Amino acid sequence: MTVPSDDSGGTELPGNRVPIYYFDPVVGAFHYGPRHPMKPHRIHITHSLVLSYRLQNHMHLYKPKLATKYDMCTFHTEEYIDFLSKVTNDNCSQFSQELKQFSVGSPNGDSPVFGGMYEFCQRFCGGSLTAAQHMNQGLSDVTINWAGGLHHAKKSEASGFCYVNDICVAILELLKYHPRVMYLDIDVHHGDGVQEAFYLTDRVMTVSFHKYGRDFFPGTGDMYEIGEQQGKYYSVNVPLRDGINDETYHDVYKPIMDGIIKYYRPTALVMQCGADSLGMDRLGVFNLSIGGHGEAVNHMKSYGIPIMYLGGGGYTLRNVARCWAYETSIIAGRRVGNDIPYNDYHEFFMPDYKLQPTITSNKPDNLNKKEYIEYIKESTLQNLKRLPFAPSVQMHDVPPDLYYYDDFEDPDDTHMDESGVNIGPGQMQRRPHYHEHYDENAPDVDNSDEMRRHKTMGECYNDHLKSL
Numbered sequence: 001m002t003v004p005s006d007d008s009g010g011t012e013l014p015g016n017r018v019p020i021y022y023f024d025p026v027v028g029a030f031h032y033g034p035r036h037p038m039k040p041h042r043i044h045i046t047h048s049l050v051l052s053y054r055l056q057n058h059m060h061l062y063k064p065k066l067a068t069k070y071d072m073c074t075f076h077t078e079e080y081i082d083f084l085s086k087v088t089n090d091n092c093s094q095f096s097q098e099l100k101q102f103s104v105g106s107p108n109g110d111s112p113v114f115g116g117m118y119e120f121c122q123r124f125c126g127g128s129l130t131a132a133q134h135m136n137q138g139l140s141d142v143t144i145n146w147a148g149g150l151h152h153a154k155k156s157e158a159s160g161f162c163y164v165n166d167i168c169v170a171i172l173e174l175l176k177y178h179p180r181v182m183y184l185d186i187d188v189h190h191g192d193g194v195q196e197a198f199y200l201t202d203r204v205m206t207v208s209f210h211k212y213g214r215d216f217f218p219g220t221g222d223m224y225e226i227g228e229q230q231g232k233y234y235s236v237n238v239p240l241r242d243g244i245n246d247e248t249y250h251d252v253y254k255p256i257m258d259g260i261i262k263y264y265r266p267t268a269l270v271m272q273c274g275a276d277s278l279g280m281d282r283l284g285v286f287n288l289s290i291g292g293h294g295e296a297v298n299h300m301k302s303y304g305i306p307i308m309y310l311g312g313g314g315y316t317l318r319n320v321a322r323c324w325a326y327e328t329s330i331i332a333g334r335r336v337g338n339d340i341p342y343n344d345y346h347e348f349f350m351p352d353y354k355l356q357p358t359i360t361s362n363k364p365d366n367l368n369k370k371e372y373i374e375y376i377k378e379s380t381l382q383n384l385k386r387l388p389f390a391p392s393v394q395m396h397d398v399p400p401d402l403y404y405y406d407d408f409e410d411p412d413d414t415h416m417d418e419s420g421v422n423i424g425p426g427q428m429q430r431r432p433h434y435h436e437h438y439d440e441n442a443p444d445v446d447n448s449d450e451m452r453r454h455k456t457m458g459e460c461y462n463d464h465l466k467s468l
């Protein structure tokens with residue numbers, strides 16, 4: 001149930017921590033091209049709703065830095081990022097071989113070259129990376145970057161509208177301070193890029209709830225994909241069928257998440273909140289309500305573990321904005337009204353102008369039968385019981401060059417002043433860091449066929465460990 005909002009940004013919910021909300025005023029201006037379902041503009045619409053509910057009064061707003069090539073290459077190859085930074089619509093013909101090699105442009109048109117493509121990647125990736133750095137610095141335990149969450153991008157390949165995987169870049173950053181990071185993905189599509197990146201390690205547990213089957217993109221995410229080598233049982237997949245509703249979703253979601261928190265004991269969480277799992281999504285096939293989607297966020301929040309919330313898919317714009325604005329209110333601990341206050345995009349929300357209109361229906365049918373859900377739940381919980389309780393990592397001092405002392409001394413490091421709270425130098429306090437660090441015994445990749453399939457992950461993770 002919701003109650004009317006007021007000028008102070010709704011009424012307070014108990015047990016809150018002040019989040020940092022990252023917003024780049026330019027990120028929503030990029031355009032994939034006519035008829036392309038991915039619309040970065042949805043980030044601006046979301047932001048407009050957030051401001052209309054005055055949620056900025058209960059968060060720190062921050063304009064993130066742009067990610068650099070160096071930042072992106074903690075996960076991606078230099079060759080790939082170099083290509084992304086150079087290719088344009090005007091010089092495409094010079095890059096015909098690279099376009100094919102890196103799956104950019106035709107034939108399926110999912111990941112086209114568009115004006116400002118690289119800058120767009122720098123902006124959304126910068127938000128997630130800055131969030132991770134701020135969490136490492138202890139500036140906040142709760143961060144939000146709705147522009148991030150592009151979970152399909154691979155080490156050297158674009159996929160499913162994603163060119164740069166900001167999630168992997170952010171998780172690698174968190175691993176500098178956190179012994180165990182849990183990644184959760186509630187997008188309707190499998191979080192394949194992140195799973196592949198950390199498939200061989202127990203430092204990151206990846207968890208994805210998604211539609212699986214009948215050639216649904218990306219085609220991975222079977223429940224038998226559980227990780228390999230040191231990462232065996234540290235990939236969790238919950239393959240679901242069309243039409244899942246709130247009740248069935250939470251029947252499987254909550255027990256599995258509770259089990260993972262209990263057995264894995266992550267020290268940081270990253271949650272990809274893809275809104276294409278809502279009912280009536282242009283590309284999705286699930287039937288979640290905004291309240292049901294938000295309940296998944298609320299449940300994660302209840303664990304009280306440091307957490308980064310990211311966006312992701314979502315192709316019916318007005319509902320994506322509603323969903324992420326509503327989830328911002330949950331994260332900020334504010335109960336907001338169902339009547340949307342006047343805002344720059346008010347006409348988007350006609351005719352009802354409600355934050356949570358009915359977006360579910362009896363069609364499509366819920367094809368997730370109770371027996372099927374019970375089977376997935378039981379199998380997953382059995383696998384979790386095989387985990388050693390909170391896998392250990394060797395303890396190290398954190399190298400001093402990881403502290404990012406210059407973050408608050410950079411004159412270009414712009415803070416929000418127009419509509420948010422200034423969090424300039426001196427206003428935020430550092431906190432002692434974790435002194436747990438990475439596992440030097442992470443396995444090397446061997447040359448078996450099975451391993452070759454996951455080669456990009458092994459290289460990424462192990463290369464990164466060597467560089468620390």
Ligand SMILES: [Zn+2]
Nearest residue numbers: 187189276313
């Ligand atoms: Zn998706």
